[in-house]
Amino acid sequence: MPGSSHDVDPSFMDTLALSLREPALDFIRFSGLKDLLTVRLEGPSQRSKEQHPILTRNEWNKILNAVILTKVSYFQIQLHFPNRYIDKLIEITAFAYGMKGEGIGELYQALIHDHPQMAAWIKNALQIKQQNIKYAQSNP
Numbered sequence: 001m002p003g004s005s006h007d008v009d010p011s012f013m014d015t016l017a018l019s020l021r022e023p024a025l026d027f028i029r030f031s032g033l034k035d036l037l038t039v040r041l042e043g044p045s046q047r048s049k050e051q052h053p054i055l056t057r058n059e060w061n062k063i064l065n066a067v068i069l070t071k072v073s074y075f076q077i078q079l080h081f082p083n084r085y086i087d088k089l090i091e092i093t094a095f096a097y098g099m100k101g102e103g104i105g106e107l108y109q110a111l112i113h114d115h116p117q118m119a120a121w122i123k124n125a126l127q128i129k130q131q132n133i134k135y136a137q138s139n140p
Contacts, residue, residue, distance in 0.1 A: 007073075009070060009115060009118045009121065011114065011115045012065075012069040012115065015066065022052075023051070023063055024066055028071070032071075033071045036064060036071060039064060040061065040065070065096040068096040069096045069097060072093050073121055077089075077121070077124055077125045080135075086128065089125065090104060090122065093107065097110065097111070
């Protein structure tokens, strides 16, 4: 699992089959969130395919979704973290969890049982959004 210096949700990586963890760990270590989203949408590079030739497109998607969700959990949402970024991170979470277009409540409920740490992350993000709005209204 990634280094312990971050408070990340390991549950997505933990659900991967052992045969998928090595390429997932490579992505965790060497790729940023933007790069991961690009690879998820366009597919792995030729180099990645050559390094792991037996992986199917479905397996690559499982790997990338798990890594994206883990990377999102790296973000520590605190007061004044811009709401547009919070919205984008939640949108990315829904996409990687296979719930693109679903409401935040549905996403939260889907995560609460198997991924309570990520559900708590979403709850915190929503609370920060509300606090940001209140702060902006009281300090025009």
